[in-house]
Amino acid sequence: AQRVTQPEKLLSVFKGAPVELKCNYSYSGSPELFWYVQYSRQRLQLLLRHISRESIKGFTADLNKGETSFHLKKPFAQEEDSAMYYCALSVRIRGQGGSEKLVFGKGMKLTVNP
């Protein structure tokens, strides 16, 4: 069965400190992984996807198939990074079209203090 695990629920750091938000997954197929972010009183939005290999707002995430991990990292956290972060795995849906759904982890709340 497909599963996404975010082992820590809370992380609090000071501005300028490095952050790493951990994500592990379980999936028998070829994984496609994402990080979604939800800022206070805003909707859930895509932060980055592994296939793009991009850095967004200073965040990066590398897919490690050997360790089945997709940890999110930022070398110098900013106060505006305070938010809920969700790791998500794309899995194939049964039925026509071969479309997919996202399986989310439980999320982690990042607080960056001044």
Place this chain on the structure above:
Amino acid sequence: GAGVSQSPRYKVAKRGQDVALRCDPISGHVSLFWYQQALGQGPEFLTYFQNEAQLDKSGLPSDRFFAERPEGSVSTLKIQRTQQEDSAVYLCASRPRSGRNFNTEAFFGQGTRLTVV
């Protein structure tokens, strides 16, 4: 509209009452998803539509939950005889097309917070 719109934003229902939650996806988006997010949890998949066809409803927790998208645009999630355990935020998401390409971003609505008392 600029994004996925959900209404109402907040709903308080008495136990046993029926509720209907509406989702207006981004115009032209083929795929539409409903998720349930309980307090302190991540979103849990409920059901998926490709245009008007409901291709997967495996996540619906009971037969009290019903979703439709009759014309392939607006969708309604209906919960009959609401129970306290139905209290959650219900999220709707849409994306431009179906297919094995979730690299196409899914856009989420603000959600409807349902409280059953």
